[in-house]
Amino acid sequence: MPSGRITKRAVDALTCDRGADRCFFWDDALAGFGVTAFPSGRKIYIAQFRKDGRSRRISIGEHGRLTPDEARSQAKIILGAVETGADPIADRRTARAVRTFREVANDWMSQHVTPKRKPRTASEYQRILNSHVFPAIGSKRICELRRADLTRLHARMAATPRAANHMLATISAIWNWAARREEVVFAANPVRGIERYAEKRRERFLTSAELARLGDALRDAESIGLPWAVDENGPHAKHLAKPDKRRVKLDPFAIAAIRLLLLTGARLREILNARWSEVDLERGVIFLSDSKTGRKPIYLSAAAQAVLADLPRIEDCPHIIAGAKEGAPRSDLKKPWAAVTRASGLEGLRLHDLRHSFASFGAGASLGLPIIGKLLGHSQAATTARYAHLDVDPLRRAVDTIGATISAAMDGAERRAAQPTRETRGDRA
The missing domain is CATH 3.30.160.390 (Integrase, DNA-binding domain)
Known part of the structure; x- marks a missing residue:
């Protein structure tokens, strides 16, 4: 050689x-x-x-x-x-x-998320992985993943802080799942130590005046109709109907869905997917066989029951909110909701804000957070705690008690100051 x-x-x-x-x-x-x-x-x-x-x-x-x-x-x-x-x-x-992060994540999706989580949750996880995680670190062996890799990825998503934090939580969940299978070590989780972005929780609560405007818009939508949204300066504007005739009535099922969302505090899909077979008007409950948090009752007030009583039942459609497709529920409320918020001057109000408003009125009436959490179907008490600041009655009672105590003490001091001492009485004598 x-x-x-x-x-x-x-x-x-x-x-x-x-x-x-x-x-x-x-x-x-x-x-x-x-x-x-x-x-x-x-x-x-x-x-x-x-x-x-x-x-x-x-x-x-x-x-x-x-x-x-x-x-x-x-x-x-x-x-x-x-x-x-x-x-x-x-x-x-x-x-x-040692497998790549993509291989481990795909197993996590197929073996853990898909069989144990809701389809929409699984879809959101897959979207995060495909859009952000796999392009950046998918080909890395999971044991080679470092905090610096994730810090850079997190920084690239700074414009969307909530999504960036959710991305880190997803990677952490995958790592911990792999650690339980002894592929990696819990303590070496590279997500640990990365500071999350501050998230501005978007919570909108309707006032009584805004509720009145919303109610007026809903009544107009089912009676005289709501005005069109048109461009008066558009090229075909001269061919449009006269302003007093530019009104359209909304689908009664869409209007009923909006009212039920506000009157029950339920989630959008819970109302749209609800079936007549799940309704028990005698007990005033809709017993959902499935929801984001599993089986769940939606409690119906007299006003909510009245909405259901006015709804027609469509033959061959098992759903309360019937859609255009035979036998299927309405898919969404985007167009009718846009028309209602525009007519009521509440542009930017989200359908989910109706759920927040329902909770806010309950908190303001001092019904107690456990009760509100039960009505909303929260699985964690911490989720309901966001409404604690709206429960004003306990705060008012507390400040009244403290103020009365301080005032009484001050009044007592003034009375003692006004009473003559023995030396003063002696001097006067």
Whole structure:
């Protein structure tokens, strides 16, 4: 076997003998460091050593991608590790067996999220992974994931702080799931220590005056109709109907859905997907077989029951809020809600704000957070705690009690100051 100093010139000149499947060239300065050439012209740097009485050989890298000096440095590391008792080949096999973050995340989705979470939750997780996580770190082996990688990804999403924080929570959940399977270590979770962005919780509560305007708009929507939204300066504006005739009545099922959302505090899909078979008017409850938090009762006030009583039942449609497609519920309320909020001057109000408003009126009436949480179907008490500041009656009672105590103490001090002391009485005598 030829030997000598492995240099670029020596490696470029190395060729495989005719009829041989490969040939070797060994470095005479570093024992065990060499390069092998193949008939195809490909040349690979190698390191050869003895382990447990056997001669072993490991590839370092391809000539062209590595320079001879870079390959020599890698060979020194490998051969030095062998001297300390390590097995580079076994270590490399172990490293290759570690899965990428994408592979672990896909298993998390199929084995954990899909069978145990709601379809919409699974869809949101998949969207986050596909849009943000996989393009950035999907190809990294999960054990190689570092806090610096996630910090950079989090910073790139600074314009959407809520989504950025949700992305970190998703990665953390995947890591912890993998840790329970002993693929990684809990304590090494790279999400730990990354400061989350402050999120501005968007909560809108309707006032009594705004509720009145909303009610007027709903009554107009089912009686005389709501005005169109038109561009008076548009190219076809002159062909439009006269302003007093530009009104349209909304679908009665859409109007009923909006009223039920406000009167029950239910979530949008809970009302749209509710079925007549789940309604028990005698007890005043809709027993949902499934919801975001599982089986759930929606309690119906007299006003909510009146809305249901006025709704027609569509043949072959099991849903309370019938949609355009036969047998299916209404898919959404985007267009009717836009028309109602525009007519009532409440642009920007979200349908979910009706749920917040329902809770706010309950808190303002001092019904108690546990009761409100039950009505809303919250699975965690902390979720209902956001309405604690609206419960003004306990605060008013507290400040009245404190104020009365302080006032009484001050009045007592004034009376004592007004009473003459013995010395004063003696002086007067």
